[in-house]
Structure formats: structure tokens, C-alpha cells
Amino acid sequence: MFLGLGFQAERIFGKAYLRIDNEKIAIKTGVFEKLQEIAWNEINSIEYNSNCFIIKRKNGADYKIRLSNLEYSSIQEIKDIVDRISKSKNIVSTIS
Numbered sequence: 001m002f003l004g005l006g007f008q009a010e011r012i013f014g015k016a017y018l019r020i021d022n023e024k025i026a027i028k029t030g031v032f033e034k035l036q037e038i039a040w041n042e043i044n045s046i047e048y049n050s051n052c053f054i055i056k057r058k059n060g061a062d063y064k065i066r067l068s069n070l071e072y073s074s075i076q077e078i079k080d081i082v083d084r085i086s087k088s089k090n091i092v093s094t095i096s
Contacts, residue, residue: 020081022089025053027078029069036065046086047094048079 017028017035026037038055045056051068067075079095086093 018078020078020085022085025065025082027065027067029067033069038063038065040085040089040091043086043089043091045092045094046082048082048096051075053082053095 016030016033017026019026022040024037024039026035028035038057042057042059043055044058047054051066053065053067055063055065057063067078070078083093083095086095
């Protein structure tokens, strides 16, 4: 995709991005979307509801990671990975 100025949008705004490991969850669902990122050590509990992870931080604040721009199969894989890691870290999770 090119902007009218001859620059690729990906170079200016960044590509879609996904990183879920033992340190953090980091998801950028599209070129024009903001990076959504949270460290596991900040999470008290996590649930999934309507294309969105709802995360309760240890400080009591809620944090949402939206997945609505992703394909169904990708969402299912992300849910599985997040559920497995959260259980291994003894984080309360309600992901189905």
C-alpha cells in the first residue's frame, strides 16, 4: 500500500505485529492500529469476550486487547497460547 507521497504505509506506521511469550503480550492488529502491549507480571487475571482480552492489572486497572481485525483461526491460536501461558504463571484466566 502506498500513500500519495510515494512512501509505503508500513514504513511510516509499522506492520501488523504479534508477540506472545513468557515476558509479555504484544499485538498490533494492522498497519494503522496502535501496539497493544502488557507484561505478564502486571496481570492479575485475564478473560476473553467478543474478540477482546479483558485484563485486570495488579493495580486494579482494566486493560483491553482487541483482536477484531484478525482472522478467526488466528484468534483461536492466540487464545490457546494466552490461556496456556496464563495457567503456567498461575494467572486466573477465563478463556474459552
